[in-house]
Amino acid sequence: MSDAFDVVECPDRDAWLKERRSGIGASEAAAVLGASPWKTAVDLWAEKVGIVEPPEDETEWLKWGRRLEPAIVDAYMEETGRIVIRGDNPWRLLRSTKHPFLLTTLDGEIVPIDDRGPGVFEGKTAVIFKKDEWSEEPPIQYQIQNQHQLLVTRYLWGGDAVLIGGSRFLYQDFTPNPEFQDLLLKRLETFWELVVKEQPPSLDGSESAKELLRRLYPKEQAGKIIALPPDALTWDRELLDTKESLKVLKAREDALKAKFMEALGDAERGVLPGGDGYTLKAIHKEPYTVKAQDYRELRRFAARGTK
Numbered sequence: 001m002s003d004a005f006d007v008v009e010c011p012d013r014d015a016w017l018k019e020r021r022s023g024i025g026a027s028e029a030a031a032v033l034g035a036s037p038w039k040t041a042v043d044l045w046a047e048k049v050g051i052v053e054p055p056e057d058e059t060e061w062l063k064w065g066r067r068l069e070p071a072i073v074d075a076y077m078e079e080t081g082r083i084v085i086r087g088d089n090p091w092r093l094l095r096s097t098k099h100p101f102l103l104t105t106l107d108g109e110i111v112p113i114d115d116r117g118p119g120v121f122e123g124k125t126a127v128i129f130k131k132d133e134w135s136e137e138p139p140i141q142y143q144i145q146n147q148h149q150l151l152v153t154r155y156l157w158g159g160d161a162v163l164i165g166g167s168r169f170l171y172q173d174f175t176p177n178p179e180f181q182d183l184l185l186k187r188l189e190t191f192w193e194l195v196v197k198e199q200p201p202s203l204d205g206s207e208s209a210k211e212l213l214r215r216l217y218p219k220e221q222a223g224k225i226i227a228l229p230p231d232a233l234t235w236d237r238e239l240l241d242t243k244e245s246l247k248v249l250k251a252r253e254d255a256l257k258a259k260f261m262e263a264l265g266d267a268e269r270g271v272l273p274g275g276d277g278y279t280l281k282a283i284h285k286e287p288y289t290v291k292a293q294d295y296r297e298l299r300r301f302a303a304r305g306t307k
Contacts, residue, residue, distance in 0.1 A: 003097065004154035010091035017054055019093050024188055026104040026148035030141035032191045037141065041191065041201045043208045048195045051215050065125045066090065068163060072123040073108060075169050076161040083111040084121045096152045099185065101192045104152045110159055120149045120158030128165030137172070146174045147181050220296060
């Protein structure tokens, strides 16, 4: 048993998902840093505090990744001459003893080949149009995952292997990046404090942030009035300026569209020098009824006595 981590043997995926609620997994770390193509920090926070549930079913992409994992391991061992040990439980979770909120599930462990000891093994699949992203090094979200895995295990190295488009196989080693790991740990600690306090991270204008706000504050408390923070004056000025700028831009957009429509006349298509162009076609839309919905709308009001 390692002194760096404890092992949690989850019987199935549901138990594994439940256990992952108690920390941050290696594949989730990129979301905290804003580097995940699939999930934002707000999405992850909402899952961890239980506002939303993680997907119950694996995607086809994840299922095929697990199915192809043995073949990727075999290819790695054949290409490198190394031995990879895969546990008999794919839902085994490792928890850092030093930082218990750090979790990871390894694809395998590479048997020691030198004085560095055992290594982390991580196998991936990628579609063919992602091949350029793997040409020099793994995509950033996987590099973050690797460093997270090394933080949990305290191993001194690891190996990535990827099968691209079902026909191209690449592999490379990775080692700890202490400077990046320090930054990663600080960001993960800060994020986990927000989870523990049930305080959401800074929200942006993304749909996931809007959905979180709708879930957190679905209705107003009648008659409740609060004093907004001093920073709200800056937000107010920026919001008013932005709205005014949008009006100007919208007017300019409409004017430019009118110029093109006038130039096209009754033509269906107009071509610009170089080959690009515009079309002007009649569109018919059937009438529809908007479904009933409840939501809160933000509106600005002026203080009494002001215009």
